[in-house]
Amino acid sequence: DAGVIQSPRHEVTEMGQEVTLRCKPISGHDYLFWYRQTMMRGLELLIYFNNNVPIDDSGMPEDRFSAKMPNASFSTLKIQPSEPRDSAVYFCASSKGARETQYFGPGTRLLVL
Amino acid sequence: GDSVTQMEGPVTLSEEAFLTINCTYTATGYPSLFWYVQYPGEGLQLLLKATKADDKGSNKGFEATYRKETTSFHLEKGSVQVSDSAVYFCALVKGTSYGKLTFGQGTILTVHP
Numbered sequence: 001d002a003g004v005i006q007s008p009r010h011e012v013t014e015m016g017q018e019v020t021l022r023c024k025p026i027s028g029h030d031y032l033f034w035y036r037q038t039m040m041r042g043l044e045l046l047i048y049f050n051n052n053v054p055i056d057d058s059g060m061p062e063d064r065f066s067a068k069m070p071n072a073s074f075s076t077l078k079i080q081p082s083e084p085r086d087s088a089v090y091f092c093a094s095s096k097g098a099r100e101t102q103y104f105g106p107g108t109r110l111l112v113l
Numbered sequence: 114g115d116s117v118t119q120m121e122g123p124v125t126l127s128e129e130a131f132l133t134i135n136c137t138y139t140a141t142g143y144p145s146l147f148w149y150v151q152y153p154g155e156g157l158q159l160l161l162k163a164t165k166a167d168d169k170g171s172n173k174g175f176e177a178t179y180r181k182e183t184t185s186f187h188l189e190k191g192s193v194q195v196s197d198s199a200v201y202f203c204a205l206v207k208g209t210s211y212g213k214l215t216f217g218q219g220t221i222l223t224v225h226p
Binding site: 004031033042043045048050055056091093095097098099100101102103104105106107 | 145147149155156157158159162164202206207212213214216218219
């Protein structure tokens with residue numbers, strides 16, 4: 001299996017621009033998670049889905065952030081408009097079952113200038 | 114709410130030294146416990162896990178035992194290598210939390226030759 005795939009791996013954009021991060025979970029996994037990692041705040045869960053349905057989005061920092069999962073093999077995290085404080089590494093993870101191991105993608109390093 | 118507390122880092126050791134990274138948790142019910150490792154520039158990957166009290170997880174020479182009486186899941190390795198240098202995260206998940214992992218803050222380990 002190819003593992004969790006994320007794109008792009010690196011993104012540099014200017015403040016105010018729209019940013020879209022993409023994730024392909026492992027085939028057969030029914031949970032998908034979006035995390036953000038920064039030096040100051042550590043690893044934060046933003047939102048997660050079960051069978052393509054958002055279960056908990058309480059970690060989404062504000063309305064500028066949105067996430068979708070139109071099908072079992074694809075999810076997006078969108079930031080519009082982006083701000084410098086959104087600079088972080090964004091990870092996608094998937095698992096087969098609620099208590100099972102989460103498999104992380106390599107992350108997208110986002111820099112907002 | 115649920116929480117995970119790891120020992121403060123960073124931890125610096127010489128090669129072949131003994132490693133302990135403490136992890137304690139607060140949670141109701143019977144969580145599953147995990148140690149994840151993050152190598153520089155990469156996503157998190159599962160190191161080991163335990164799903165019930167007194168279970169011992171082990172992998173790559175690392176071990177951790179699920180101690181319900183002390184609510185702990187300390188990570189140990191008898192002889193560390195330079196290649197073990199990474200950030201280590203303790204985490205828990207409960208069946209009732211629909212897969213929402215609660216992470217500790219992470220412990221940076223540096224091993225010198």
